[in-house]
Amino acid sequence: MHGIQRRELLVQGSAALVAIAALSRRAYAFPAQAGEEVVPWLDQPTENPNPEGIKTQLVWEDLDSWITPNEKFFSISHFNRPIIDEKTWSLEIGGLVKKPLKMTLAEIKARPRQEVVFTVECSGNHGFPFFTGGIGNARWAGTPLAPILKEAGVLENGIEVVFWGTDQGEIALHDDIRDVKFKQNFARSMSLADAMDPKNILCYEMNGSPLPLDNGFPLRLVAPGWYGIANTKWLKRIDVRDHRFENRFMGRDYVTLREEDHNGETVWVETSVGRARLASAPARVTHIGSDYRIVGAAWGAPIDRVEVKVDDGPWMPATIDHSEEAKFAWKIWSLNWPNPPAGEHTITSRAIDASGNVQPAMNDPTI
Ligand SMILES: Nc1nc2c(c(=O)[nH]1)N[C@H]1C(S)=C(S)[C@@H](COP(=O)(O)O)O[C@H]1N2
Numbered sequence: 001m002h003g004i005q006r007r008e009l010l011v012q013g014s015a016a017l018v019a020i021a022a023l024s025r026r027a028y029a030f031p032a033q034a035g036e037e038v039v040p041w042l043d044q045p046t047e048n049p050n051p052e053g054i055k056t057q058l059v060w061e062d063l064d065s066w067i068t069p070n071e072k073f074f075s076i077s078h079f080n081r082p083i084i085d086e087k088t089w090s091l092e093i094g095g096l097v098k099k100p101l102k103m104t105l106a107e108i109k110a111r112p113r114q115e116v117v118f119t120v121e122c123s124g125n126h127g128f129p130f131f132t133g134g135i136g137n138a139r140w141a142g143t144p145l146a147p148i149l150k151e152a153g154v155l156e157n158g159i160e161v162v163f164w165g166t167d168q169g170e171i172a173l174h175d176d177i178r179d180v181k182f183k184q185n186f187a188r189s190m191s192l193a194d195a196m197d198p199k200n201i202l203c204y205e206m207n208g209s210p211l212p213l214d215n216g217f218p219l220r221l222v223a224p225g226w227y228g229i230a231n232t233k234w235l236k237r238i239d240v241r242d243h244r245f246e247n248r249f250m251g252r253d254y255v256t257l258r259e260e261d262h263n264g265e266t267v268w269v270e271t272s273v274g275r276a277r278l279a280s281a282p283a284r285v286t287h288i289g290s291d292y293r294i295v296g297a298a299w300g301a302p303i304d305r306v307e308v309k310v311d312d313g314p315w316m317p318a319t320i321d322h323s324e325e326a327k328f329a330w331k332i333w334s335l336n337w338p339n340p341p342a343g344e345h346t347i348t349s350r351a352i353d354a355s356g357n358v359q360p361a362m363n364d365p366t367i
């Protein structure tokens with residue numbers, strides 16, 4: 001930063017000229033410009049110890065499109081990765097409903113189609129040094145869930161909807177009281193009100209192709225605005241219950257722990273991971289000669305603006321790329337960084353949402 005400030009003082013005229021000339025061609029963050037070279041980050045993720053569980057992470061330096069192509073999209077599996085034969089597969093809708101349903105893939109595809117561009121992030125993303133690319137943006141297509149639940153007719157006492165995956169594995173519970181192992185399917189639940197959100201779709205298509213095996217073929221829930229964990233893949237059964245549902249993915253692995261102040265008393269609060277939270281990240285730094293540029297993404301809430309800081313310099317406003325946008329998709333932003341001094345630099349971004357909330361820093365006490 002110091003170098004830039006000094007340069008602006010010394011040769012203000014030409015620095016301003018560079019900025020103005022750059023404006024028109026820099027309004028769009030993508031595609032990459034001819035001759036542009038990527039500067040790799042120094043803090044690369046460490047080797048992934050579980051390549052079956054976490055497959056194909058986003059490589060931030062390679063981010064060169066708003067939509068993440070299917071072959072570059074990350075995928076998470078906590079158990080096995082089922083390979084399902086669509087000819088014998090069907091979806092069951094049961095529990096507390098008047099009319100239990102069974103639907104084939106053809107029947108689901110024959111229903112009204114709905115698309116959403118939605119950035120899915122694993123809530124564990126950036127929680128481990130080997131896991132920094134658990135995010136991607138895709139155009140998901142399927143049929144709305146709410147009319148199907150209406151058709152099945154949720155009974156008066158139904159309050160909770162559970163989404164069961166085909167995948168299963170052994171679960172161990174070890175604590176002061178219990179010491180048991182049992183087989184369990186992947187499952188996640190939502191309140192009936194959340195499940196009935198008209199944006200939720202039973203999704204069979206990703207970026208115009210049938211859902212890839214790793215992303216839940218033949219059918220998954222896509223719940224725009226929720227963290228990855230809520231989007232059950234390899235769907236097998238949806239059922240309605242009269243009590244809250246609790247399992248490993250609701251109450252043990254996918255929980256946040258926060259310290260709250262209740263009238264001067266410290267209270268530790270555990271919460272099941274749910275809706276996405278405001279976030280941003282610098283994705284890549286590129287340059288043509290000494291003309292550097294920082295491109296990044298912001299997501300998790302309606303984004304008002306993004307600010308970027310180099311080393312310990314001031315926050316600078318980034319330019320948001322409005323060429324491609326959708327409510328639940330990440331926003332791509334960029335910032336020109338002319339003539340940085342040679343050496344190692346730290347780039348930090350923060351997003352500010354439409355309500356004025358500022359993305360907390362990694363070391364913010366609230367997280
Ligand atoms: N059936 C099933 N669904 C699942 C999971 C799983 O292990 N099994 N993982 C969840 C998690 S933790 C995430 S982050 C998202 C990731 O979606 P993707 O694999 O399509 O990227 O899927 C979710 N849905």
Ligand SMILES: [Mo]
Nearest residue numbers: 122123228229
């Ligand atoms: Mo996840």
